[in-house]
């Protein structure tokens with residue numbers, strides 16, 4: 164029953180992308196009842212996490228970001244991270260997504276207002292100037308500050324254009340991980356840095372125990388979920404392999420959470436073919452931070 168329903172809705176997703184995405188809650192911050200101030204706090208946390216991964220040492224976020232062009236993959240329905248990075252000093256922030264999720268809705272406008280109110284001094288002035296009319300989110304983003312594009316497969320298609328490339332809860336959902344990592348590599352300027360928080364969980368697809376969504380044979384899994392922005396199921400070993408194939412340098416790879424040994428042993432015998440050779444210590448990873456550098460030539 165689950166299989167039949169999933170295959171049918173996968174077909175529906177082909178023709179009804181935006182509607183399907185709304186129903187399927189693919190936005191990242193899907194709770195419509197969350198207070199705008201709370202959601203604003205989430206975006207502050209995201210930006211704080213990126214700064215932490217950058218290991219800035221003595222430098223302030225503002226001095227690091229000054230004059231830097233940033234690309235964010237998969238921002239979700241609200242460009243909160245983009246607004247804060249611009250406020251902190253980035254020269255521009257471009258967002259790219261495979262699905263047209265960002266929209267000027269009442270809820271998003273309230274979140275932008277809450278973000279403006281949470282900022283002070285120079286950062287507040289910069290954030291207000293990110294909009295076409297100063298401080299008015301309804302007027303839309305000034306594209307020289309913050310731009311949003313929806314492209315096929317969610318790639319930027321840019322070459323040596325960005326100093327910093329980021330994503331959060333996106334790479335595990337991209338349909339072509341190899342293509343997205345190549346896009347990151349090409350889009351970065353030499354010496355540019357890329358930071359990704361990757362969530363390897365099932366995004367609600369487990370049935371009995373953690374990671375048992377890895378038991379579906381690949382062909383059946385694709386029939387059920389290929390068009391819905393559901394997890395691509397690649398594990399951390401695939402990221403390591405693809406990163407080294409793109410020529411990017413891996414600066415950091417740190418797990419954010421892991422299955423217990425007992426949980427790993429329970430799921431192991433049920434795994435589909437692509438995951439059987441994975442060592443238990445890597446299978447246990449439920450998410451990770453990855454920091455990459457495009458080597459200056």
Ligand SMILES: C[S@@+](CC[C@H](N)C(=O)[O-])C[C@H]1O[C@@H](n2cnc3c(N)ncnc32)[C@H](O)[C@@H]1O
Nearest residue numbers: 190191237238239260261262316317331337338
């Ligand atoms: C779970 S949401 C994360 C949103 C936001 N980054 C956050 O952390 O709140 C996943 C985002 O990735 C986007 N996405 C899915 N496939 C993508 C692809 N191939 N390229 C770029 N973005 C993609 C989705 O449309 C959505 O915006």
